[in-house]
Amino acid sequence: AVVLSLAVIATQPRAPYLPSYGVWATWIVGLPYWILGCILASRHSARSRPRATGITMWCWRLGVWAGASMASALLFHANVGYPWTMLVFGIAAFAWLRLEIAWHREHAPWRILEWAGTWSYSIYAMHLPLIEILERHGVARGATIMRQTIFIVAVLAGCYAFFLLVEKPAHWLSRRVS
Numbered sequence: 001a002v003v004l005s006l007a008v009i010a011t012q013p014r015a016p017y018l019p020s021y022g023v024w025a026t027w028i029v030g031l032p033y034w035i036l037g038c039i040l041a042s043r044h045s046a047r048s049r050p051r052a053t054g055i056t057m058w059c060w061r062l063g064v065w066a067g068a069s070m071a072s073a074l075l076f077h078a079n080v081g082y083p084w085t086m087l088v089f090g091i092a093a094f095a096w097l098r099l100e101i102a103w104h105r106e107h108a109p110w111r112i113l114e115w116a117g118t119w120s121y122s123i124y125a126m127h128l129p130l131i132e133i134l135e136r137h138g139v140a141r142g143a144t145i146m147r148q149t150i151f152i153v154a155v156l157a158g159c160y161a162f163f164l165l166v167e168k169p170a171h172w173l174s175r176r177v178s
Contacts (some may be wrong), residue, residue, distance in 0.1 A: 001031040002087070011082045018080040029083055034096040040101065052099050062097045067092050119163035123156070130158040 008021055008028045015021060018029050027034075051059070070084035109117075134154055139147075 001035050005029050005032050005083075005087070013084075014081065015083055016075055016078065018083055020081070020083070020085065027099055031091075033086065033090040036090060040094065040097055043098075052103055056070045057099065057103055060099055064093060064096045117168070119160055120164040122159040126159045126162045128154055133158075 005028060008025045010027075017027050021029055059076070067089050070071060071082060071089055074080040074085055075082060131151075134151060139151060139154060
């Protein structure tokens with residue numbers, strides 16, 4: 001999967017984002033990370049449990065945050081796109097998520113983060129359409145703190161509304177049908 005991904009990345013080495021390769025090739029670029037996700041999902045119920053302390057977990061969390069920040073910095077300041085940096089970051093994210101899964105088998109998550117996690121996919125699915133709607137209705141993305149705050153709050157509220165109106169009922173229906 002990594003060799004195939006590299007072959008596709010090499011066709012457009014300056015591409016900034018994974019979707020830059022189009023519908024027919026983006027899946028190949030993302031295949032290594034999808035396989036890692038499958039490994040995590042299939043081993044989620046396995047008995048082997050990696051051990052970590054609270055300090056270790058926070059080091060991993062901060063390390064992943066720093067890695068994501070570094071990938072963004074490389075994209076915006078060195079013209080190194082996410083297709084290249086994801087090759088390293090994906091492996092680090094896999095290792096971190098493996099520890100997180102094991103950690104949360106023995107430690108309850110923070111309630112506020114658990115609540116936010118229930119609707120966080122809506123942010124991924126809806127932020128771009130909501131941004132477009134806000135811009136078309138005069139809520140411009142400006143440099144001022146007030147505009148940015150209004151923008152973020154509006155997008156979060158819209159994403160949460162989407163979750164309540166679309167995702168939550170769809171989840172309920174899928175559980176009923178299954």
